Amino acid sequence: MQPKQKLALLLGALLILAIGFITTDQPDKTAEQPLATALMQMEGVGRVELYIHYPEKSASFFDVADNSSAPVGVLVIAEGANQPSTRHKLRQTVASVLQISQHRIQVEPMEGDFIDP
Template sequence: MEKKRAGRPLLLILAVMIVVIAYSMWTSTSSDSQAGSVTSEQQLAQVLQEIHQVGQVTVYFHYGELVGEEQFMLSNYFRSAGGEAGITGVLIVAEGASNPAIKQLLKDSVSSVMQLPQHRIVIVPMQKKEDKS
């Protein structure tokens, strides 16, 4: 009987700890969904839109494996901490991309921030609303 009573406080403490951890995880995920969690693509697009004459921006990340010699040389840059395939390319659609100087500025900026070689960054002009058919 003494052994059963001695184990009860430990079981109670363990149960309380599990409830606290579960509650903290639930509140952090619910606050993220309420705040409208922003993806990395959206964050990068918001920053790029702040650049003079860039205009509206949409960003798309490409995730995948690199092949051949490039995979060996650059594997540390493109792998996430979990060892999964990381970002291997970026497509940026921007209103100001029809201007070659703005296009190069975007490419330089994204290359530096994302630690991607420039040949893995594609920047194209955004179609104007009146051009849509």
């Protein structure tokens, strides 16, 4: 094999390695559905939509910052969240399950979910 071919092969292998490193370091976003399903089983809660926000990952090879995939914010949209006690239970449960502070969790009532007179 000629030196140019070896260099091209080496660069190709490094590129594949770098792409694999960047894409496998992303958090698993499939955790949203099982948690939403569990929240729907709570008393006073109907349908639930859940969005978990993860920190952006740097593509820099030299980035030595925190590489955890812990969420930095959560949006919960739920039927029944118009009731303060239900909103509080949802916030408390999500904080406990995801191990994040309650102030990072926003709970909103689902559209069409009106307060009963």
